[in-house]
Amino acid sequence: MTKYIKNNERKWDVSAMIRLKKRSRGVIPGFRLSMGVTITMLSLIALIPLLSVLLNLSGVTPGEFWRIVTDRQLVASYKVSLSCALIASTANFLFGVPLAWTLTRYRFPFRRALDGLIELPFALPTAVAGISLTTLYADTGLIGGLFNKIDVKISYTTIGITIAMTFIGIPFVVRSIQPVLEKLDVRCEEAAVTLGASGSRIFFKVIFPEIFPAAIAGFGLAFARCLGEYGSVVFIAGNIPYKTQITPLLIVSKLEQFNYAAATSIALVMIIFSFIILFAINALQSKIDAMARG
Amino acid sequence: MYVELRGINKKFGSFKASDDISFSIDKGKLVGLLGPSGSGKTTILRMIAGLEPPDSGDVIVDGVRVNDAPPGERGVGFVFQNYALFRYMTVFDNIAFGLNVQKRDKKHIKERVQELIELTGLSGMEKRRPHQLSGGQKQRVAFARALAPNPRLLLLDEPFAAIDAKVRKELRAWLKNTISKVGITSVFVTHDQDEAIEVADEIIIINNGRIEQKGSPSEIYKSPTTPFAARFIGQSFAVSNYDALRGFEKDDNFPEAILRPEFITVSKLNALLYPNSTQDGVVENVFFRGNLSELRVDVAGVKISAYRSLEDDEIYVGEKVGALIYQLFLVNDREVKLIRNSLLRDENSVFI
């Protein structure tokens, strides 16, 4: 067992992967110290615990793993998680662009307050958001009651999950676009005006292409967050098997049944998915940076 | 020989920034490293400072090899291109920084900073922050900051690049005076030949990581020793069919000639000085350049540029004129050769 860990660690030894470019580190002191502290802390807090997922799965055969992760209940949860997260982050995209635009370009009363509120989903504990949304959208709640009259139920359905995810994802798109919009050269727009372009043409031909990469990055971040979100979703979801169970919830319920192999297997699937999104966003980000450098 | 570089090589990836660089600088001299952007001149400066280690070769200051000494112990002052002033410190604290690092006593620091503030004409600005200063003032602060710990050697990276054209001229003169007043050995980097010629005691021309030529400004100007130096210095322009010019013959070893406007005199047809060596041409363009005008003239199919004083009779576009070419540089891949107009030699043997 211990031998296995050692091997495993060596394979993932980041300090070996990150080798100093020979003698070109310049004159600023502290490379060894800061790099050492960074990699040690990162390994202890994040990497080694994460790799324990793989270690734990070493006892699970590929066949078993496949059976676990393609379980009918689980597949249903993938569908719920993916579709709700997709709709929610699309909603964030659609509302995020005009929101960012309004906050950077227009001046109106309470603009600063509105701007400050955007981060509420970051600052508000997710459990509080969860119970609040659940109550608000329940049949007896302020908004849920209205919809109940036309026979639409929100809490304890996928609509509720989507709303909770939308709530949690609001800041991502807005905050990705805002700095780009702020730095956008007004002269570009002015140039377009002097060439006789109309308002909507300027937006779609001049401004939108500029903010699009950032908006997509924000979309990706929101999507990743929505997929993994637990606290704000779990209350409003109602957790009806095959209908409103999200994937993270199934990890929790497997853990509560002490079924570690299953919990870990599902976790691995989610981690892989997260990594793909993360790398995609980072690739996009470096493209944005390259564009910004011109 | 106070500063000496011996066989310096430096690569960034596959890019060769320094290719066997060797030169030496005498004590008290003000030397300009001149070259186009990307020629590797800044890299040389950074290697002397210790900001960048050479791959091979020696950096010697005052007889001691300093390759392994950290920058703080080399006794160099460095003025960065964008000054890199500490934005959150006052002018006083910026200048005092190096002395504070050396843990000098308060009284000494105060005196030294005061001395430098007076030297650089920054009196009354001690309490200001960098963002409250003009470009020229920032440069003076950067200069004072570099000088404060009494370095043996002052290095300046494109010291005038970030300054308005008008102030730049004043600062050049100021810097040259101040450096000679302080008497410190200095090296500066520039891509601007006017700047190098005006400020430096000695110029080193760098191209593609190699030294092209080293010499006094007038040597560099009058007798370039490499084709690059001939092309780079002055308002040079290249001509391939130079044998069409009267007084010059084709030399098969040299496919191209380099001319400068000051090698050419353009005169009205009724006021020719040396009719036999002068050739007819047609003025294609006239550019007003403030203190003189620049003419573009077509001479037997060769396009040449020449200056004309504003006090002379005005010449118009389309006018037929006489062009007299005193000399030109013949160049090939390796060599430069100065050729005088052969007819002119016959016409007036005492011509310079």
Add this chain to the structure above:
Amino acid sequence: MRQKAVKTIIILTCVLFVAIMLIMPLFTVITYAFRQGFKVFFSAIADEYAVKALKLTLLTTVFTVTVNTVFGLFASWSVTKFQFRGKRILTTLIDIPFAISPVIAGLIFILVFGRIGWAYPLLKAYDVRIVFAAPGIILASIFVTLPFVSRELTTLMQSQGSDEEEAAALFGAKGLTIFRKVTLPHIKWGLLYGVILCSARALGEFGAVSVVSGHLRGKTNTLPLHVEILFNEFHLTAAFAVSSTLVAIALVILVLRNLAEYRLKKEENADVR
């Protein structure tokens, strides 16, 4: 005329969106908290378990923010002041916790320190409890908020460049001096901003903490977990009363955050001049 109409419509849409999505939930918390009067509200937040949960939450937050500030400073210094191979990989690795579900963040610590974990025999030998105890909660919170400070500082330090640090190093200044005198003044507001974000998330973390805490009332319950229990036991008013204290903290954090951001932008603009 038409432009103005478009502008008004866009602003109204945005305000409406924010009102429904953000303000309504806040409003709900407050109204439900006070729906049975102040007395019930105060008894709910003065409840013994609520107070204990608050203490644990604050302890967790202090630890988390401290560790992540240290990490953030070193990590951002590493990735912005030096050139090295694998920098891209390192920055991506640091971002991992952003993309991973908090539930998984909790799970991995169970897999390390729990009864099936590889470190369990060692912990047992020294009689240390991590999972289902405060250390586990703190660790999970640290994991979830790991990139907060470092990301904020990295962006800031990248845009500042390292010329000034290089200039200071030329005078022979030591690392700590350079950091204190040259770098810190640049990043102080960004640092505060990152610390605020980090505290907010640490205070409110639910998924990760829920998995590792074991829900022992009075022992391993944080405030958000306490809210969950109250809600699931249908103590709606109490749940919202406790929530309202968290909302109050969240609003204070938002105000602080905006102040920090305002100062940050102001200084950035001053630099440009």
